[in-house]
Amino acid sequence: MHLIKSLHKRKEKYIPTKKQAKKWFDILNMNIFDNQLTPFDKIQIKDMGIWWACVTCDNEAPYAPMHLLLNNDFQSELQFVTIIGHEMVHKWQIQINGDTGSHNKHFFSWRTKFNENGLELNRTV
Numbered sequence: 001m002h003l004i005k006s007l008h009k010r011k012e013k014y015i016p017t018k019k020q021a022k023k024w025f026d027i028l029n030m031n032i033f034d035n036q037l038t039p040f041d042k043i044q045i046k047d048m049g050i051w052w053a054c055v056t057c058d059n060e061a062p063y064a065p066m067h068l069l070l071n072n073d074f075q076s077e078l079q080f081v082t083i084i085g086h087e088m089v090h091k092w093q094i095q096i097n098g099d100t101g102s103h104n105k106h107f108f109s110w111r112t113k114f115n116e117n118g119l120e121l122n123r124t125v
Helices: 002-009 018-031 077-095 111-116
Strands: 042-045 053-056 067-070
Touching: 002 077, 018 042, 018 077, 053 077, 067 077
Parallel strands: 042 067
Antiparallel strands: 053 067
16 A cells, blocks of 8 residues: 555654544555444544553444544554554454454454555554
């Protein structure tokens, strides 16, 4: 994916916007997840201290709204995109696979697809 290659060259601090989060969700959904995922019901950007991002939902309620919480600054745009992808794997686990959303074999089954698209998939970024 040529868009990701260009991000590897950029090293400056990145301040995210909801518009950029939605844009990258769509790009990653198309290129990695074959458009299987529905958009997050809500995206919130705020100071999250030591955390970069998380997905929230009620695991007990089928079809519960899923929210994406993002930190308000990142080390680079590449880190931002990588973290959105990471959180999208959790969304896939819960929404499509009926999984817990933990960092298990289902989570890491996406590693090759991420690598093919110029991204790393790790437990932490």
